Amino acid sequence: FIVIPVQFSVTGDYSRVLDFVHEVQVGPRLFLISNLSSMGATDATAVTGRGQSGPNILQKVDATVGGYVYVLLAGEK
Numbered sequence: 001f002i003v004i005p006v007q008f009s010v011t012g013d014y015s016r017v018l019d020f021v022h023e024v025q026v027g028p029r030l031f032l033i034s035n036l037s038s039m040g041a042t043d044a045t046a047v048t049g050r051g052q053s054g055p056n057i058l059q060k061v062d063a064t065v066g067g068y069v070y071v072l073l074a075g076e077k
Contacts, residue, residue, distance in 0.1 A: 002073060007066040011041055014059045021065060030070040038063035 010017055017038065024031055041060040 002071050004069045004071060005066070006069055007064065009062065009064050011062050012060065014038075014061050017061055017063045021063070024065070031067055032070070033065060033067040035066040036063065 010020055012020070021033065021036065025033060038061045041062050
């Protein structure tokens with residue numbers, strides 16, 4: 001195995017950012033999240049959405065995710 005440190009940013013409404021982070025964790029690559037931080041988005045603080053009970057405000061966030069991708073080198077045993 002080799003370990004590759006990665007860091008990336010994502011912006012969106014809070015629940016969709018969490019969905020994205022979940023998909024990264026359960027995707028085809030072994031990925032360990034070591035840190036996650038978020039704050040209200042700088043370009044817009046909220047977006048209008050429609051929830052199950054009618055109109056609502058979805059909090060838009062900027063999130064930074066850091067972690068490690070684990071890779072098995074070809075030909076290694």
